[in-house]
Amino acid sequence: MSRAPNLKSPFLLAFDEIERAAERAAKAVSNGYPPCNIERIVGGETDEVRLRITLAVAGFAADQLEVAADPNELTIRGRQKDERARTYLHRGIAARQFQRVFRFAEAMEVAEASLQDGLLSVELIRPEPRGHVKRVAINVRD
Incomplete structure (x- = not known):
């Protein structure tokens, strides 16, 4: 018996993105290559919170690596010939x-890659x- 939640419930209307994210997570297979670290960096001049993702990519040149970002996802690819x-x-x-x-x-932006x-x-x-903040007008109906 599966313990996965039923995301087809009528009480979860308009939650298609959550359903798609859950399906992607279920299908994702991570082989752990290349190994990586994820750090939280606090401080600096603005006291903003930063994340640093470090991947061990020995043997790859900069032109063999690709970093692509959208607000909720970061994709890093490496291709060697x-x-x-x-x-x-x-x-x-x-x-x-x-x-x-x-x-x-939450939405994130790439500050730099090195x-x-x-x-x-x-x-x-x-x-x-x-x-x-968007104000929403209330319609009165009698």
Whole structure:
């Protein structure tokens, strides 16, 4: 018997995005490659909270890596080409492709990405919330 919640309930109208996110999470298979760290960085001049995601990408050059971001998702891809001209006696380091996807509950923006000593660091900041309050008119019906 499955313990998954029933997201088809009539009481969850207009929660299609939550349903899609739950389905994506259920289908996502993380093989843990490349290994990563996720840090919370507090401080600096503005006391804003930042996140730093660091991936161990030894063997990848900057032009073989791609960082793509939208407000709720960060995707990092690496593509290496297999060099056919080499003859290996032993091959322990394979040319490997990867894709890591990080999803956020709140909107985040990429502040910077840097590659140093085989570590790709991506710093994220939370944008200032827009203080826009919309007034809703109340219609009176008799």
